[in-house]
Amino acid sequence: MSEFELLARVRERLPAPGPQVRVGSGDDAAVTVPTGATATSVDALIEGVHFRRGQGSLAQIGHKALAVALSDLAAMGAEPGEAYVVLGVPPDLDEDGCMEVLDGIADLSATTGTSLAGGDVTRAPVLMLAVTVVGHAPSPAELVTRAGALPGDALVLTGEIGAAAAGLLALERPATRAAVSASVAERLQAHQLEPQPRIAAGRALAEAGANAMIDLSDGLGGDAKHLAEASGVGLQIDAGALPVAAGVGDLAAAAGKEPLQLAISGGEDYELLAALPAEQLQVARAAVGAHSPLSRIGQVVAGSGVEIRLPGGEPLNPTGFDQFD
Amino acid sequence: MSEFELLARVRERLPAPGPQVRVGSGDDAAVTVPTGATATSVDALIEGVHFRRGQGSLAQIGHKALAVALSDLAAMGAEPGEAYVVLGVPPDLDEDGCMEVLDGIADLSATTGTSLAGGDVTRAPVLMLAVTVVGHAPSPAELVTRAGALPGDALVLTGEIGAAAAGLLALERPATRAAVSASVAERLQAHQLEPQPRIAAGRALAEAGANAMIDLSDGLGGDAKHLAEASGVGLQIDAGALPVAAGVGDLAAAAGKEPLQLAISGGEDYELLAALPAEQLQVARAAVGAHSPLSRIGQVVAGSGVEIRLPGGEPLNPTGFDQFD
Numbered sequence: 057m058s059e060f061e062l063l064a065r066v067r068e069r070l071p072a073p074g075p076q077v078r079v080g081s082g083d084d085a086a087v088t089v090p091t092g093a094t095a096t097s098v099d100a101l102i103e104g105v106h107f108r109r110g111q112g113s114l115a116q117i118g119h120k121a122l123a124v125a126l127s128d129l130a131a132m133g134a135e136p137g138e139a140y141v142v143l144g145v146p147p148d149l150d151e152d153g154c155m156e157v158l159d160g161i162a163d164l165s166a167t168t169g170t171s172l173a174g175g176d177v178t179r180a181p182v183l184m185l186a187v188t189v190v191g192h193a194p195s196p197a198e199l200v201t202r203a204g205a206l207p208g209d210a211l212v213l214t215g216e217i218g219a220a221a222a223g224l225l226a227l228e229r230p231a232t233r234a235a236v237s238a239s240v241a242e243r244l245q246a247h248q249l250e251p252q253p254r255i256a257a258g259r260a261l262a263e264a265g266a267n268a269m270i271d272l273s274d275g276l277g278g279d280a281k282h283l284a285e286a287s288g289v290g291l292q293i294d295a296g297a298l299p300v301a302a303g304v305g306d307l308a309a310a311a312g313k314e315p316l317q318l319a320i321s322g323g324e325d326y327e328l329l330a331a332l333p334a335e336q337l338q339v340a341r342a343a344v345g346a347h348s349p350l351s352r353i354g355q356v357v358a359g360s361g362v363e364i365r366l367p368g369g370e371p372l373n374p375t376g377f378d379q380f381d
Numbered sequence: 382m383s384e385f386e387l388l389a390r391v392r393e394r395l396p397a398p399g400p401q402v403r404v405g406s407g408d409d410a411a412v413t414v415p416t417g418a419t420a421t422s423v424d425a426l427i428e429g430v431h432f433r434r435g436q437g438s439l440a441q442i443g444h445k446a447l448a449v450a451l452s453d454l455a456a457m458g459a460e461p462g463e464a465y466v467v468l469g470v471p472p473d474l475d476e477d478g479c480m481e482v483l484d485g486i487a488d489l490s491a492t493t494g495t496s497l498a499g500g501d502v503t504r505a506p507v508l509m510l511a512v513t514v515v516g517h518a519p520s521p522a523e524l525v526t527r528a529g530a531l532p533g534d535a536l537v538l539t540g541e542i543g544a545a546a547a548g549l550l551a552l553e554r555p556a557t558r559a560a561v562s563a564s565v566a567e568r569l570q571a572h573q574l575e576p577q578p579r580i581a582a583g584r585a586l587a588e589a590g591a592n593a594m595i596d597l598s599d600g601l602g603g604d605a606k607h608l609a610e611a612s613g614v615g616l617q618i619d620a621g622a623l624p625v626a627a628g629v630g631d632l633a634a635a636a637g638k639e640p641l642q643l644a645i646s647g648g649e650d651y652e653l654l655a656a657l658p659a660e661q662l663q664v665a666r667a668a669v670g671a672h673s674p675l676s677r678i679g680q681v682v683a684g685s686g687v688e689i690r691l692p693g694g695e696p697l698n699p700t701g702f703d704q705f706d
Contacts, residue, residue, distance in 0.1 A: 078418070078521045083528070083611070084456040084595060085422035087521050093403070094419075095410035098465040098501050098513055105504045131409040140423040142467075142511045176423050176511070179430045186467045186501070186511035188423055189410075196403045196412050203408070270409060286408070 062151060062177050066158055073171035076137060076192070086173035088138060088190075095191040095199055097128035103146070103182035111227045112249035114153055118160025119250050121185035124273065126168060126253035127326040131271035133200045133262025134191025136255060138173040139165060141187050144180025157185070168255055198262060202286035205268035205331035209356040211291060212340065214257045214328045214348040217276055218304035218315070221322020223248030225311045235310035240303035247301070251326040256347040258328055264340035266330040275323035280362045283329060290359035296367035299351045316372070320364065331356050387476060387502050391483055398496035401462060401517070411498035413463060413515075420516040420524055422453035428471070428507035436552045437574035439478055443485025444575050446510035449598065451493060451578035452651040456596035458525045458587025459516025461580060463498040464490060466512050469505025482510070493580055523587060527611035530593035530656035534681040536616060537665065539582045539653045539673040542601055543629035543640070546647020548573030550636045560635035565628035572626070576651040581672040586655045589665035594655040600648040605687045608654060615684035621692035624676045641697070645689065656681050 063082075073080045079087035101121045103109060109117070122139060129136055141161060145154055154177075165172050170189065193199045223244035226233045233241040254271070261269060270283045276298070284291045300319045308315040327348075332340055337352060344350045364372040388407075398405045404412035426446045428434060434442070447464060454461055466486060470479055479502075490497050495514065518524045548569035551558045558566040579596070586594060595608045601623070609616045620641060630640040652673075657665055662677060669675045689697040 079524075079526055083526045084453040085420035085459065085516065085524075087457070087524050087526070088419050088421065089417070089521060090415045090419060092414070094413050094415060096413065096463070096465060096499060096513075096515070097410035098467055098499060098511075100467045100469065100501050100503050100511065102469060102503060102505050104506060128409040132412070134410065138421070140421060140513055142423055142425045144425065144427060144509070174421060174423060176425050178425050178427060180427050180509070181429060181506050184469070184505070184509070186423075186425065188421075188465055188513040190421070191410065196414060199404075199410075199412050201404055201408045201412070 062154060065155065069158065069162055070172050071162065071166050073173055074137065074169065077171045077173050081172065081174050086138065090192055092192060092194040093196040093199055095129055095132040095134040095193065096188065097125055098186060098188040099125040100184065100186040102184045109183060114156035115160030116249045117183065118157040119164050121187045122161045122164045123251045123253050124326065125187040125189040126170065126255060127271040127273065129189055129191035130253045130255045130258035131269050131328055132191060133198065133258050133269065134193050135259065136168050136170040136189065137192045138171045138190045139187055140173060141175035142185065143175065143177045144184035145177065146180055146182050149183060200262045200266050200269040202268055202270050202283045205283060205287035205289050205356045207289055207356050207358040208334065209267055209331035210334045210337050210352050211293065211354040211356060212330050212332065213299065213351050213353045214254050214344060216299045216301035217272065217325045217327060218319030218322055219244050219247035219301035220251060220324035221318050222304040222307040225307055229311055232307050232310040235306040236303040244303055244307065248324065251324065253326060254328045254348060257344045260343035260347065261328060261330045261332065261340055264332060264343050265336045266332045269328055269330040272325040272327045272329060273323060275321045276329065277320045277362065279329060284360060284362055290357045291354060291362045292357055293354040293362065293364045295364050295372060297351060297353045299349065387479060390480065394483065394487055395497050396487065396491050398498055399494065402496050402498050406497065406499050411463065415517055417517060417519040418521040418524060420454055420457040420459040420518065421513065422450055423511060423513040424450040425509065425511040427509045434508060439481035440485030441574045442508065443482040444489050446512045447486045447489045448576045448578050449651065450512040450514040451495065451580060452596040452598065454514055454516035455578045455580045455583035456594050456653055457516060458523065458583050458594065459518050460584065461493045461495040461514065462517045463496045463515045464512055465498060466500035467510065468500065468502045469509035470502065471505055471507050474508060525587045525591050525594040527593055527595050527608045530608060530612035530614050530681045532614055532681050532683040533659065534592055534656040535659045535662050535677050536618065536679040536681060537655050537657060538624065538676050538678045539579050539669060541624045541626035542597065542650045542652060543644030543647055544569050544572035544626035545576060545649035546643050547629040547632040550632055554636060557632050557635040560631040561628040569626065569628055569632065573649065576649065578651060579653045579673060582669045583653055585668035585672065586653060586657065586665055589657060589668050590661045591655040591657040594653055597650040597652045597654060598648060600646045601654065602645045602687065604654060609685060609687055615682045616679060616687045617682055618679040618687065618689045620689050620697060622676060622678045624674065
């Protein structure tokens with residue numbers, strides 16, 4: 057299989073690109089006609105670093121590579137536009153295997169309205185994917201950065217946290233799965249293997265007036281810190297209000313980990329953390345509601361840093377924050 | 382060194398982004414406000430596949446990763462805009478090594494007016510770079526694709542060919558270097574290690590009315606075939622008119638290779654091959670002249686395929702074309 061033959065086979069499978077794409081895959085560059093502002097992000101997934109082959113399907117690896125990139129667009133409140141994919145093919149992955157990876161990308165691109173507009177296929181020592189995504193908005197003002205949270209803003213979170221980290225535990229240490237039902241273990245593992253970018257919720261939060269937003273890739277603790285630093289504010293998080301996914305506690309305990317710590321520092325939730333004016337909370341909840349639960353987990357305060365308070369009122373053991381740095 | 386610390390050190394060194402970039406590196410996504418059309422391309426360079434560490438400097442690896450991506454924009458006649466860089470860091474590359482790679486990227490981005498607007502740094506088994514570049518033009522009509530060459534068009538080529546392939550020979554088989562002077566060997570190796578994207582020449586050719594254009598990454602033979610296929614035409618190339626770089630013949634001979642074959646199939650020239658109306662030839666030569674020589678190497682004809690004729694008139698041994706497929 058030559059690179060050209062593989063590329064031809066890939067192009068055959070691509071859904072037709074959206075109207076903004078004037079020249080798609082196959083020329084020196086893709087040509088698009090954006091209107092307004094674009095948001096662009098790139099993420100790489102590398103075998104042995106970000107995933108292990110065999111823990112899930114090849115299609116799930118493709119899905120996840122595009123999903124984590126699209127999650128950054130969700131965190132801007134952008135509409136997905138185009139994706140550009142680098143596929144590094146290891147010696148032990150045949151053409152059908154490549155197609156399975158690309159099918160995972162193509163399926164998510166179809167459900168999210170993302171045009172696969174270009175890419176590069178190359179040999180590599182391990183399976184690797186680098187995905188660049190371009191999203192669109194009518195103007196820069198409609199995109200939500202990490203900077204902009206104001207003291208008094210409510211801090212809200214889509215979905216649940218901890219599932220992906222618990223799912224990784226279940227995949228890496230199969231013995232821990234016995235701590236939860238088979239269906240719960242499956243669901244946690246699916247969060248790890250096949251995360252869903254919160255695109256609709258991100259746009260709804262942007263439209264509801266979010267002042268700052270970030271997606272949880274490193275974990276709530278670390279990403280809250282990024283948002284606080286970018287905005288020049290402090291964040292108070294009420295640990296009792298955190299929407300920890302079902303089964304996370306049992307799986308964490310079976311692995312000898314502190315459940316709340318796992319949920320806060322585990323990462324890969326790909327949920328959205330946003331700061332928005334408290335008076336917009338109801339509007340936001342109504343707008344996001346169709347796509348995801350929305351929990352109020354704390355507030356923005358003057359100052360700096362992230363403080364997570366346990367239900368009793370005392371702060372979470374601050375040494376736990378070392379790993380967020 | 383954590384990813385965050387490395388990213389912070391990287392951001393400190395970045396030149397200020399251009400006016401189209403509203404939010405640069407450091408948020409979930411970069412925000413730009415393109416006007417008109419964008420051209421987007423992505424290329425990966427992987428250690429052991431595309432380069433060997435030690436043959437050149439780390440800065441040259443960074444330079445080349447951006448250069449090959451920008452070469453695709455040159456082939457569209459686009460103005461470089463933004464670049465997004467994935468850096469995969471192997472266990473044996475320390476922070477200073479990463480900075481050297483990134484300095485090579487930053488230097489070329491500065492000389493080409495490219496804003497480094499985002500990226501991703503990750504661990505990897507080998508040094509790898511994936512660079513996405515976005516170029517701009519007032520409208521899609523001003524960008525030149527591979528499709529559009531018309532029978533009767535003149536076929537023109539910037540610069541010289543064969544230097545990068547001969548340079549690779551000199552790097553891989555040091556004994557061959559004795560066939561040329563030290564300065565010629567240096568120049569050939571520099572073409573391999575530090576290619577220069579033909580950005581200004583690409584824009585000049587686009588403005589002079591080029592109907593189709595492609596950059597030579599796979600080699601003149603293969604890339605001419607891509608242009609012919611995309612345009613639905615045939616190409617006649619006069620081998621005697623090919624601007625083969627000085628020293629290529631001697632180095633090829635020392636390595637037991639056919640010089641013309643090496644120049645045509647060697648690849649990585651990153652020169653531009655364009656089809657343009659014959660009456661525009663003088664205008665094009667004047668416009669490109671400040672940046673690069675421009676050779677007329679043949680013409681576009683009705684039909685299909687690429688025919689390379691030797692000075693005597695007989696076609697170049699067609700078996701040589703097998704590797705262009």
